[in-house]
Amino acid sequence: MFLSKSQRLARFFHQGVPEIWVRFLLAIAGLILAFAAAIFSSVARESGNLWATLILASAALLLATIVGLTTVPYLARRIGAVRIREAFDYDVTRVGIIYLVTVLLIGIAALNTGNNLLYIVVAVMLAAIVVSGFASALVLRNLELDIRLPEHVFAGRSMSARILLRNSRKWLPSFSANVVSLEKAKPSRHWRWLPSTFAVPRGRPPEKQWIRLPDRQLRRLNEKPAPPNIFNGSAYFPYLPARASLISELELKFERRGRYQQERFGLATRFPFAFLTKTRRVPLAREVIVYPSVEPTDEFFEVLPLITGEFASFMRGRGNDLYRIREYMPEDSARHVDWKASAKSGSLKVREFSREDERKLRIVFDNPQVEAISAEAYEGAVALAASLGWHFTGENTDISFVTQGYRGADIYQFLEYLAVVQSQSLPSVIDEIEVADDYNIILTARARGTIPTALWACSYFVFLGNRQ
Numbered sequence: 001m002f003l004s005k006s007q008r009l010a011r012f013f014h015q016g017v018p019e020i021w022v023r024f025l026l027a028i029a030g031l032i033l034a035f036a037a038a039i040f041s042s043v044a045r046e047s048g049n050l051w052a053t054l055i056l057a058s059a060a061l062l063l064a065t066i067v068g069l070t071t072v073p074y075l076a077r078r079i080g081a082v083r084i085r086e087a088f089d090y091d092v093t094r095v096g097i098i099y100l101v102t103v104l105l106i107g108i109a110a111l112n113t114g115n116n117l118l119y120i121v122v123a124v125m126l127a128a129i130v131v132s133g134f135a136s137a138l139v140l141r142n143l144e145l146d147i148r149l150p151e152h153v154f155a156g157r158s159m160s161a162r163i164l165l166r167n168s169r170k171w172l173p174s175f176s177a178n179v180v181s182l183e184k185a186k187p188s189r190h191w192r193w194l195p196s197t198f199a200v201p202r203g204r205p206p207e208k209q210w211i212r213l214p215d216r217q218l219r220r221l222n223e224k225p226a227p228p229n230i231f232n233g234s235a236y237f238p239y240l241p242a243r244a245s246l247i248s249e250l251e252l253k254f255e256r257r258g259r260y261q262q263e264r265f266g267l268a269t270r271f272p273f274a275f276l277t278k279t280r281r282v283p284l285a286r287e288v289i290v291y292p293s294v295e296p297t298d299e300f301f302e303v304l305p306l307i308t309g310e311f312a313s314f315m316r317g318r319g320n321d322l323y324r325i326r327e328y329m330p331e332d333s334a335r336h337v338d339w340k341a342s343a344k345s346g347s348l349k350v351r352e353f354s355r356e357d358e359r360k361l362r363i364v365f366d367n368p369q370v371e372a373i374s375a376e377a378y379e380g381a382v383a384l385a386a387s388l389g390w391h392f393t394g395e396n397t398d399i400s401f402v403t404q405g406y407r408g409a410d411i412y413q414f415l416e417y418l419a420v421v422q423s424q425s426l427p428s429v430i431d432e433i434e435v436a437d438d439y440n441i442i443l444t445a446r447a448r449g450t451i452p453t454a455l456w457a458c459s460y461f462v463f464l465g466n467r468q
Helices: 006-012 020-047 049-071 072-086 096-112 116-140 296-314 339-343 377-394 411-420 453-458
Strands: 088-092 143-148 157-166 174-181 189-200 210-220 234-240 246-254 260-269 276-291 322-327 349-351 359-365 398-403 439-444 459-463
Touching: 072 398, 088 096, 116 174, 116 411, 143 174, 143 260, 143 276, 157 234, 234 246, 276 411, 296 377, 296 459, 339 349, 339 453, 359 377, 359 453, 377 398, 377 411, 377 439, 377 459, 398 411, 398 439, 439 453, 453 459
Parallel strands: 359 398, 359 439, 439 459
Antiparallel strands: 088 276, 143 157, 157 246, 174 234, 174 260, 189 210, 260 276, 322 349
C-alpha cells in the first residue's frame, strides 16, 4: 500500500495528526529556516563574505518559495471551500433602512452639539447592528437541511413534499429560520470560437469554389436556460431546539410537465431585530420529473368509447370456455346459475368459466416531426397518450408502449419519457410495428395514405393536428 508524503508525515507525527496541522507545522519550520538563512546572509554581507551571502540569501528565497507553493494554495482552498459552504446573502429590510437613517441623524446631531449622551446612544445603536449580524449568523450555522420529494409527480395534481431541518448544535437553539428558494442566474450570452470553412468565392456551391480551407469563426452563443425551480415558496420554523429535527409539509403543484431542478436552497432569518434578511446558501441538489397530466380530457372522452368498442370486437370469442360447475356461493351472481344442473341435483349450481385470455394492448406514440403540428396540439397529444396509458394500465390488460425513445411495459417509464419529450426529426416508428396479437392504439401525425395497410385491421388511429 503506497502512502502519500503527507500521509507518511502524519503517521510519523503520531496517532493520526490531521494533514492540515502537518502542513502548517512544516510551513512554520520552513519559514523559520528561511528567516534564519536571511539573518545569517545579512551577517555574512556585513563581514564581506560574498559567497556565503549569496548562498544563504538564495536558500532563504528558495525555502520561502517552497512554503508558498506547497502550503498557501492548500490552505486557501480549504478556506475558500468553507466560505462557499457558509456563504451568506444580505438584504436590508425596511426596518433596517429606517434604523440606519435614525442612527445617521442622531450621529449628525451628536457631532453638531458635542453631547456625550448622544454619542453613547449612537454607539449603542451601532452595537445593536453588530449584535444583530452576529446573532443571525449564529442562528443559521450548523443547520442541516433535507428535502424529501414524492416519487411520482403528475402535472396539475397537488403533491406533498417534506422539508426536514435539523439543529446539530449541542446547546444553542435556532429562532425564526425560514427555508426559501433561491433564484437562478439568468442565462448569459458568451463568445466562442466555432469551426467553419474559409471559401473563395463565397456564395457558390462547394464544388464550384476555388479554395476551401478549415477555419474558425467567433460567434456569440446563448446559454441554454436552466430547468425551473422545484418550488418558490417557503417553510417557516419559529423555534428549533438543540439536537432536534422538525418537519414541515409543503404542497407542490406543477402546471406543466417536464424536468424541474434545484441545485441549492436558502436558510433565511431576520432574527433578532429584523434589520437584515440574512440568507445562507445550502448546496442541495434535487430533481423532479413531472409526468403529463393523466386526468381525462374532452378528447379522451371522445376516443375512449370508440377504442373500447373496437378493442372488444378484436378480442371477441376469447375466454368463454366452461371450466366447471360448482355449488352456489352467496357472492355469486344469479346470471351464472345453471338451472338444469340445479334441477338434477336439487341444489343451486353455478357455472364457472375459464379466465379470459390476457388482452394485449399496445400504445404507440409516433413522435411528430418538428413543426408538423402546433405546440398546443402537441401538448394535447402527449396528454392523451399519458391518459390512455394510465387508464388501460388500471384495467385487466397486458399493455405495452412503443415510442422513438422507449419500448417496454412500465407505465412510469413511459410517463417519464412523455414528461420530457419534444418534437424531433426522427424516423416514424409505425413502419417498425409488427402485426401480432396486440391491438394497437396509434397516435401519429402521418397522413392516412402513408399508413401500412396491414395495421388498419388491428389498430385504432388518432391522427394528430389537422390531418384528420
